[in-house]
Amino acid sequence: MVSVGVVRVEATRVWNRANTMIRDDGMGRTVGFLAGQAWEHATLPLLRRDRADARFPFDGAELPYEYSWYGQTWRNERTVEIAIARHFLATGTTGRMLEVGNVLHHYGIRGHEVLDRYERAVPGVISEDVIAFDPATRYDTIVSVSTLEHVRCDEDEKDPRGSTKALENLRRLLAPGGRMLVTVPVDWNAGLDADLASGRFALDRGTFYRRTSRFDWAVTEPEQALAMRYGTPYEAANALFVTTTP
Template sequence: MGLFQHKFRPQFNMNGKQFYYSKSSYNNFSERSIEVPVAKDFFNKYKEKKILEVGNVFKNYNNEKVTWDVIDKFEVSPNVLNIDLMDYEPVNKYDAIVSVSTIEHIGQTTEPTGTYGENTLDKDREAPLKAIIKIYNLLKLEGEAFITVPYGKLVDFKWLIQFNKEYLYLLFAKFGLPKEDVNFIFYKKTDMELMGNPPVQLWEQVNMEQLSDTKFDSPFPCANGIVFIFIKRTKSKDIILNINQPETNLFYNDPDIIPNFYFSKFTHLHSFDSSGWIQIPKQGLISMYPEIQLDNGEYEITIEIEVKGNKRVYFDLSVNNKSFLNYEFAAEKKVKTKFNLSESKNIVSINLYSGTDQEIRGEFRVKQISLAKIIN
């Protein structure tokens, strides 16, 4: 059982075909759990052909010797060409191109740990779309590509773009990708164990609309929705790509300030099991989030907590050392509310407490605590 009490299965379906989740311990708490098995299937289809990988990912999940071409602008590794995809002009085109969890980073700024990304403030929000067009142009006629990117609410994380429908469809309306050459398949992460190596996950194939409110890093780490982009090139003429085209005026959501409970900066004073259950102490502080500074404006907070054992869990959000929002949780309850901060600088803290009943034992788990600023 996971955080949302689903029964886990060892495999997932894609249009009726079964794939087994990746069991690699490498970065497998993320969407790689389903990306890698599909990528392997794609590789096997073309293993005797000329293949390009954009982003040095697949070698971490494959015991075979790397016999395909790999480009990665930042990761220095044997047999990897360190070049920007947009500058890559090979002599011969490719039968197949694969790119896993890479395209969304192209043209964006440095990843939070500083591991990779452009060390510049000059970024292009539509660079990932231009990269997909570049991949199309690098394919031979009848060549195929497999690309994965995060999908849900349109968000600019500075170091990556999470796609949505309006953004994705710019591929056709603005950049000229032939619709008949593309197939989209969407997945949503519906549950996950919170411990284990790798933790067990559950992904479901869904339609585009079912991901419209999906957030990155909430309630589970990394992408909670993804789109598989399958391309088969049927046009012999390359798409003319103007990389200096001005950006389309789209609304980009701000990322959550607090993205999730179990994998973020919350301090857990009591341990939790693989399904997220935390023992409720007799009385006092259970979990706390480090103080954060927020500017003025409108915010939205979502809290969903499940409680067992007739106990109470209390949520408190304090602003400038004064209690600002309070909620009591028993059984199962979800709260979603908006609030305004009027001061130019606000010190905000979030804490969870147990009640005063010292005789009754219980457990609780947090299905979601997320805080985001609303941009009008």
């Protein structure tokens, strides 16, 4: 069952994009976009049915893709990321958990602390800088879904190594024996891409994925992933890095 809040958020997202398209691309393309959006939302139950057996690999398991109204996950990397986050959290002890970036509650995963510098109006969210964040106690679980690529890239302060500095601080905040999952898209942040290529942005284990069709993702070599471009040939990320500890 889709909540009224999710419908409202998605309607606002589509409306804002349509307004931008009217200005940049004209009415004809905008009408086509809106018709396509209406069709995709109406046929989402059919997509779920037709792809019920589709899987992708992660950490020795074969996971089903996430097809959610919120964020239109069938159109982007969330289809893999949310599925991985669900599996990661279900296969270990969570304990005290920190999420960096306010993402998971939109997909029904709640009850943990959230650190998000720019969500100041959201009750319960810690609005602090992830690089400088230094709580009194450490976390048993840390998760970040497509958030660290924005650190010192989309902000006023610029630092090509901002994402890696954030990752290093999060590793420091992990309690002994703790677990961490971090995902980032390829080709969003040039400094991050350089650190991905050199291996500086990584925890104990890392896996690159690339998009092989509109809906499918596969494990790939770093060189192949880093050659992919954001936004082409498919919408949003076309390659993704997933790293975990231990």
